[in-house]
Amino acid sequence: MHGILKTCADRRTLVMRGAGIAVCLTLTVAATGCRGRSLFPPAGTINQQQANAIVHDPYPLDDIGPSDLGARPPSYQQPVPEPVRNRLIPDAMPWLGR
Known part of the structure; x- marks a missing residue:
């Protein structure tokens, strides 16, 4: 038992x-719950994606290193000039005071 x-x-x-x-x-x-969105937010409109690609340019720059003519896609053959690159962040975030 x-x-x-x-x-x-x-x-x-x-x-x-x-x-x-x-x-x-x-x-x-x-x-x-039933969350219908993915983990990451959408990439944005075409104009927003292009602006991000200009700011965060992953291709080698001619004024920093050697020129690699075949690395850039046709629409990005002319990188942003250095004076413009130096102003991108300060102009986008003026509250930083730079």
Whole structure:
């Protein structure tokens, strides 16, 4: 009789543990909701993407290093001149006082 009670207690413990896990999973799913957006925000309009590409130019610059004629796409053959590059951030964020 003692062995049967022990197995019933073990079963009850397993059922309670499983029920606890199920409740936690249900609450987690309910708390996250049905979020329809992806993790990252959209990239923006074409004009915003082009402005970002001009500010954050990933291609090698001719005035800093050697010229690599085939590295730039056709629409970006003329990089932004150095005086303009030096003013991009200060003009975009005048509150920094630079």
